[in-house]
Amino acid sequence: MSDDIAYRQRRYLIMMGIRAACFIIAVVLFVNHLGWLTAIPLVGAIAIPYFAVVFANGGREPSVPRGFQAYEPNLPARYSPPAHTGPGTAPGTGSGAPADPGTPGANGAPRQNT
16 A cells, blocks of 8 residues: 555656646746747646646555445434233233232322222
8 A cells, every 4th residue: 555655656746846847947938038839838837736636646446346335324223112011011010910000009109099
């Protein structure tokens, strides 16, 4: 991986050196009043940075083609309520015996007089 990065850095620096040379040549041609001939290295000095950055940021290609992969979101598990033990059971008792609301202590309330 570091060999790839070193190669891209070296290529970028070479391209920036060529750009600097184009800019210096354009200035020399402009000072010597060579007119439209100045535009050729000037266009190179303007266009080369774009290509240098594109080439420097383009990493290596993946060695194994992956193909299409369906999107699978990483979601938490769905909530499933606790299993119901049967009809007539009091929540939290789990014994399966029907709870009598009039029995003291069944639900924490005192016995009701009816």
